[in-house]
Structures are given as structure tokens and as C-alpha cells.
Amino acid sequence: MQPRLCHPGSFQIFAIIFLVALAALPTYAAPPTDQTDQANAGCVGLKGVNPRCRPQETAYHREYFYIGGRYVPDPVLGGNLVVDQLYVEKLIPAAGRVKQPYPLVFFHGGGSAGNVWLQTPDNRKGWASYFLERGYAVYIIDQTSVGRSTQEDLAGYPLRIGATAEIAQIGFTAPELTNPYPQSQLHTQWPGKGTIGDPIFEAFVAQFIPLTSNLTRQELSMRASGCELLSLIGPSYLISHSIGALHPILLSDQCPQLVAGNINVEPTTIPFQSFTGSANSSSGRTPARPWGLTNTRITYDPPANAPTDLKRVNNETDTPALRSCIYQAEPARKLPQIAKVPYVALTGEASPHITYDQCIINYLRQAGVKVDWIKLGEINIHGNGHFLFLEKNNLEIAAVVEKWIKKTRKQ
Structure with missing residues (x-):
């Protein structure tokens, strides 16, 4: 039997119908291949949520855990609630191989959560990707009372505002515009304009969340849950930002054998006081951290049984470029537990911290x-x-x- 052939006219009609139907199908742009393409394709800031925008983070395997916590009775529902638990994300390089001997644990600052270490507001790689690419195990936490960690009022965590857009603009993203301190004029590295309305700024401030006003309660829970985490993963380098530097100090005091190094990015552990906003005037100071670096007791030698045992002296020099500090009167008590842990602080040349980080260091x-x-x-x-x-x-x-980490590993 001879095979039946389509009439040439029928075939042409079929081809035309097929091509018309194909043209009617929805089309999708290929995802951008690098950061320049990302910007050109409108993938900067919150627009990066579009599915055609290619993530810049390195590939990794992710797990999450809740560490620590305790039961408290619930007076309304009856039974018990778990409070004081610490949210922890474990990130491992996608290849599945951890090449470095010590994990890294990241502590966020006030008004934010652990997500700040993943990427930048303009969608570039964050520090988590940098260290994952070099074979580190990375742990990112939401500190107790913040984000995905416990926020239960029964644990004593009243929440307050983290920061306003105006505080962010003056103190973080565009201090050069208001010139609150001389070094602000050196600021050049913020991506975008750093002002309200700029898409990168809007992505940045959108992540601000409340934090607790009960730092004493938070410190006690972070001591317990933080040391429990380190006991499970082994000695680790602790990388912190701003007020998050409180907690590596506490863990260095509580379980120093589990802290390989204390890395502080612009630490806000100013002795006995706090600077608010851009810290451009003496009125921006408030009393804080009665134990010197912390709100709860740390180990001094000779022992200090109460904050009043720490005799204070004031450094009288105070200018917008170099703020005055409060130190211990001599002879100063020592911090023997904290001294067991290598410590480094990093300060930007155009940050308000360049005017007062010497208080912490000294x-x-x-x-x-x-x-x-x-x-x-x-x-x-x-x-x-x-x-x-x-x-x-x-x-x-x-x-x-990373260079500092490698240096301390050799010591």
C-alpha cells in the first residue's frame, strides 16, 4: 500500500497555523547573567524579586534549627510555651564540602535580622556568599526577640522601633549630606543615592524590624542559647555588626573555649553610654551598659559584684571628630575570660564610629x-x-x- 501524503496546500496551511499559534505563546526574557545585566534589566532593589532576575548569591545547601529555649506557663491558653529559642540557619557550600576548620556565626545589628548577611540592598553578593565560596560553614542567626526567634511577651521582650528612614539616611547611607561629623564628607561607598525615594535605599529600610527594649533579658537568653549553639557546632569565629557585638562579648565571657575569634564590624558596645542617631552632639548620649560593655554581669578581676564597683573616669576631650569616652579609674579591673579570645574591630573611615570606636578599643x-x-x-x-x-x-x-581569621589560626 502506498503511504498517503498530505496535499501540499494542506501542509502549507498547517504550517501557517502552527507559526501563528507559536507566535501567540508568552515569551520570557533570559535571566541576566551578571550584575551589570541585572542593573540594565531593572533588577536592582525590590525589583529583584521578579522571577527573571538571576540571584547573585552563591549556591548552598540550607537547613534551619531552633536552639535553646525554655518552657513558661501560658496564663491564657494553659499549658506551656517555648521561649528564648534562637533561630539558626546553617549554610553549607553546594559542593557539600566544608574546607575550613572553623565555622562562622553571624550576628546582625539592631533593627535588622540575619538576612542582612545574605545579599546587599542592590542585590549583590553578601558576606555569606563570600565565605561559602571559600569553603566555610556559615551560620546566620536571628537574635532572641528578633525576626524568627522568640518574640513572646511572656519572655519579657517588649518591642520598640528599630530605626527611622531619617536616622538611616543621616547615620548610615548619606551622612555626607548633613555633615554631622567631619569624616562624613569622605563617604562614597553606599550604592545609590542613600536618600528616601532611591530604590536601593527603599530596599534597605524596608528590612528594618522592631527590636527589644529589654536588653538585659535578651543578653541572658543569648548567653544560654549562644553557648548551646557553639557546643553543638564546635569552636567558631563570631562575626557581628553594631549592637550585635554585645553577644560575642557575652559568649567570650561565658564560654570562651568555644569562641575561636571575635570579629566586630563597627561594634556598638561603647562603655557605659550609647550614642543615638549620628552621634553629632553631646545630647545624643544616653547611659547604657552599666557593666562597661554589657547590660548583664561579666567577669572582672578583681571581681565586681555590682556595676557601682566599676569606678569611672571621663575623658574630657570631646569634638565632633573625636568623641569623649568613659573608662575605668586606675587600677582598672581586668576581663580575664574575654581576654582568652582574639578580638578585632573594623571601622569605616566615613562612619560615625570613626569618632568614637576608640572608646571600645581603649x-x-x-x-x-x-x-x-x-x-x-x-x-x-x-x-x-x-x-x-x-x-x-x-x-x-x-x-x-578572612586574612585576620587566617592570621589568628596560625597563632
């Missing part, structure tokens, strides 16, 4: 702690503000941190 040295202080401007890394790990040269600064 207090620790006075208390017998060996401290490295890396002022980025002095190593030719220029133009950085308070959120330097999100700024344009963030990966260059991450390399400085």
Missing part, C-alpha cells in the same frame, strides 16, 4: 584584652560608612576579615 586594652583595630582608611580602603558590609566594596572588606 576600654578593652585597659582591661587586659589583646585587641586588633583595623581602621579601613589606614589600609587604603576608603569611603565606608556604618553598614560597610553592604557597601560597594563589601567583598574587599570581607577579604580583610
Whole structure:
């Protein structure tokens, strides 16, 4: 039997119908292949949520855990609630191989959560990706009372505002516009304009969340849950930002054998006081941290049984470029537990911290702690503000941190 052939006219009609139907199908643009393409394709800031925008993070395997916690009775529902638990994300390189001997644990600052370490507001790689690519196990936490960690009022965590857009603009993203301190004029590294309405700024401030006003309660829970985490994963390097630096100090005091190193990015553990906003005036100070660096008791030698045992002296020099500090009166009590842990602080040359981080450094040295202080401007890394790990040269600064880690591993 001869095969039946389509009449040539019928075939042409079929082909035309097929091509018309194909043209009517929805089309999708290929995802951008690099960060330049990302910007050109409108994938910056919150627009990066579009499915055609290609993520810049490195590939990793992810698990999550809730560490620590305790039961408290619920007076309304009856039974018990778990409070004080710590949310932990475990990130492992996608290849499945951890090449470095010590994990890294990241502590976020006030008004934010652990997500700040994943990517920048303009969708570039964050520090988590940088260290994953180099074979580190990375742990990112939401501190107790914040984000996905416990926020139960029964645990004593009343919440307050983290920061306003105006505080962010003056103190973090565009201090050069209001010139609250002379070094602000050196600020060049924030991506975008750093002002309200700019898409990168809007992505940045959109992640602000409340934090607790009960830092004493938070410190007690972070001591317990933090040391429990370290007991499960082994000695680790603790990387913190801003007020998050409180907790590595506490863990260095509570379980120093589990802390390989204490890495502080612009630490806000100013002895006995707190600067608010851009800290451009004496009225911006409030009493804080009655135990010097913390709100709860840490180990001094000779022992201090109450904050009043710590006799204070005031450094009288105070200018917008160099703020005055409160130290211990001599002879100063030492911090023997904290001194067991290598300590480094990084300060941007255009941040408000360049005007007062010396208060933290000198207090620790006075208390017998060996401290490295890396002022980025002095190593030719220029133009950085308070959120330097999100700024344009963030990966260059991450390399400085990794160099310090390798140095301490050899000691």
C-alpha cells in the first residue's frame, strides 16, 4: 500500500497555523547573567524579586534549627510555651564540602535580622556568599526577640522601633549630606543615592524590624542559647555588626573555649553610654551598659559584684571628630575570660564610629584584652560608612576579615 501524503496546500496551511499559534505563546526574557545585566534589566532593589532576575548569591545547601529555649506557663491558653529559642540557619557550600576548620556565626545589628548577611540592598553578593565560596560553614542567626526567634511577651521582650528612614539616611547611607561629623564628607561607598525615594535605599529600610527594649533579658537568653549553639557546632569565629557585638562579648565571657575569634564590624558596645542617631552632639548620649560593655554581669578581676564597683573616669576631650569616652579609674579591673579570645574591630573611615570606636578599643586594652583595630582608611580602603558590609566594596572588606581569621589560626 502506498503511504498517503498530505496535499501540499494542506501542509502549507498547517504550517501557517502552527507559526501563528507559536507566535501567540508568552515569551520570557533570559535571566541576566551578571550584575551589570541585572542593573540594565531593572533588577536592582525590590525589583529583584521578579522571577527573571538571576540571584547573585552563591549556591548552598540550607537547613534551619531552633536552639535553646525554655518552657513558661501560658496564663491564657494553659499549658506551656517555648521561649528564648534562637533561630539558626546553617549554610553549607553546594559542593557539600566544608574546607575550613572553623565555622562562622553571624550576628546582625539592631533593627535588622540575619538576612542582612545574605545579599546587599542592590542585590549583590553578601558576606555569606563570600565565605561559602571559600569553603566555610556559615551560620546566620536571628537574635532572641528578633525576626524568627522568640518574640513572646511572656519572655519579657517588649518591642520598640528599630530605626527611622531619617536616622538611616543621616547615620548610615548619606551622612555626607548633613555633615554631622567631619569624616562624613569622605563617604562614597553606599550604592545609590542613600536618600528616601532611591530604590536601593527603599530596599534597605524596608528590612528594618522592631527590636527589644529589654536588653538585659535578651543578653541572658543569648548567653544560654549562644553557648548551646557553639557546643553543638564546635569552636567558631563570631562575626557581628553594631549592637550585635554585645553577644560575642557575652559568649567570650561565658564560654570562651568555644569562641575561636571575635570579629566586630563597627561594634556598638561603647562603655557605659550609647550614642543615638549620628552621634553629632553631646545630647545624643544616653547611659547604657552599666557593666562597661554589657547590660548583664561579666567577669572582672578583681571581681565586681555590682556595676557601682566599676569606678569611672571621663575623658574630657570631646569634638565632633573625636568623641569623649568613659573608662575605668586606675587600677582598672581586668576581663580575664574575654581576654582568652582574639578580638578585632573594623571601622569605616566615613562612619560615625570613626569618632568614637576608640572608646571600645581603649576600654578593652585597659582591661587586659589583646585587641586588633583595623581602621579601613589606614589600609587604603576608603569611603565606608556604618553598614560597610553592604557597601560597594563589601567583598574587599570581607577579604580583610578572612586574612585576620587566617592570621589568628596560625597563632
